[in-house]
Amino acid sequence: MVTLLRIDHFPRQASLKVLSAASVREITFPGKQRAAIVTHVTADRELGPAEADLWESLLSVVLWLPAALDTRLKRDGISLAEFLILWCLTEHRDRTNTMSSLAELSRVTPSHLSRIAARLEKEGWLVREPNPADARYTSASLTEAGSRKYAEAAPGYRAVLREHLFDRLTAEQTAQLTGIMAEVARSLNLRS
Known part of the structure; x- marks a missing residue:
């Protein structure tokens, strides 16, 4: 499984989640928008x-x-x-x-x-x-x-x-x- 996450901003009140992943790679798109490509996602759970x-x-x-x-x-x-x-x-x-x-x-x-x-x-x-x-x-x-x-x-x-x-x-x-x-x-x- 592959997931694309925007990381160019961090909304303060956003729900905090953690992804347990085997591989995370940051990429930069034209316009300086940054994202992380997460592969091999094994869990999606709320932070304690x-x-x-x-x-x-x-x-x-x-x-x-x-x-x-x-x-x-x-x-x-x-x-x-x-x-x-x-x-x-x-x-x-x-x-x-x-x-x-x-x-x-x-x-x-x-x-x-x-x-x-x-x-x-x-x-x-x-x-x-x-x-x-x-x-x-x-x-x-x-x-x-x-x-x-x-x-x-x-x-x-x-x-x-x-x-x-x-x-x-x-x-x-x-x-x-x-x-x-x-x-x-x-x-x-x-x-x-």
Whole structure:
């Protein structure tokens, strides 16, 4: 059995259901509408009260923590999406990566990444040029100004993470949550 689920929005009052599936694959349609293809569905059952509470809490964090990060970063003149691109380049060898790899790492569409990169390039924080190893690809490289901008914005980014996440957890809770989130990421094929 194959089911197509829209995942481009999450109605807050919607009935929460879980699908136990052997395979879930996300796809993006023209117009940026996202969906998940679920195959081998074995059960369709309501979430229990504890599961619904967990899902609501997780969804709140997933929606509101990025908003808090974006608000703080905008004080430094950069959006969360732009900051994450600078972070990806900062962490990559030679501070250079292909645009297609950056899109995959940052979980944005290539066209959205192009718009972000255009602004970063306009600010002088990155440069784009044909990849010397394969001209079919475009590489993005962090500039010295981009490195300075990242260093300027990073303390505010970390402060929000500490305020809303890390300072609220014990070391044991942090380790437990890391293990739990790693398991969820594995189920979504985000990590091996």
